[in-house]
Amino acid sequence: MPSIPSKAQLMELLAHSVSTHYADFTTAAADMGLTSSQAKTLTVLRRAPASMRSLAVTLACDASNMTGIIDRLEKRDLVRREVSATDRRVKNVALTETGEKAIDTIRERMEQTQTGLDSLSDEERAELFRLLTVVFPR
Template sequence: MNPEASDLVEPLARAVRGYYDSLAAAAAAHGLSTTQARALIALDTPLSMSALAEHLVCDASNATGLVARMETRRLVVRTPSAQDRRSRTVTATEEGRQLAHRLRAEMHRVHAALAALTPTERGALLPLLDRLGDLLADPRN
């Protein structure tokens, strides 16, 4: 079987939907929106507000409100950027990092689905997912 690229789009979409459904359930259990959960997970390293907004595919004003709500819960802190004092850097607090870790761990449907794959299937899937992620992240594609 030699599927065309277009034959892979819907199966990929189903997998992504399953991932986001599982993330939404984990986030809701902690009183977070899915976008807040995505932000916390993205903040494994500090990001500028603009980089975070870009990652979340939202405008800066939405990111600002989202970060303010997370800051109220002491999940993140904003500090002036070392490179540009007009810019702010968002960093997950220790509590935020722990919650991000718990969110990933509590994505039970994703973990169960991946565990249901054989070791050989997981071994074949990992480099393919890494390659696909690299290709999707490349702005030239």
Template structure:
């Protein structure tokens, strides 16, 4: 048997393909035309309304050209609204429309079920271990990504 089948990079690529397939099938079965990155954008916009496209890209680890297409498609579906920033005329602030908010609420339980399906066959402890290790590797190598995850700056507490 070829060593490629046990190489982490090969396995990660295969798992990503499997995850996308499971997500796509789950959404298709519910009559929802949505990709995983589109859902991620909606979910983050629900948490951070009014952010700009570059900030959103960092929060979901997508490159700028990709986030542009994601937002264009979500806007065309009537799920995201864009408006020119009051502080930077070149930037557009993003927010969910009422339809976008409803879509996030509709999709959230489906997405959660999909995540469980991706890890079917693992015990609860194995699922937690897998997730913790995958998160650790992603965090350790974030700076090597062509689209690194950029977490929001924490607001400091006011002086006492």
């Protein structure tokens, strides 16, 4: 019979977990010569191309901020800008093949997180998945 943690305790553990995961991500990104902002941007683009604006919304930053980040990613051939066919104001940003590989590599290299998840059983993974879905709905 597990004792029930207080909400404050859970908040604290959550903060710790987030910090650990974030540090893991940042380290893996740094190994590839990327900052965490750059790597986060690649993560967003992993699913689908996005306009500058929608990137800014997703990453919760100013649009002008994205200009610099995409500039630096584009200079390294990790993404490319394409003028939208339907609205010439809009620039859609897409991963290049190099960019895809980069973000995949970063995920693989998140060792702390990987080994942490490996120490769960299938049932536990399913339960963690369910609980996280409740706490952080999409």
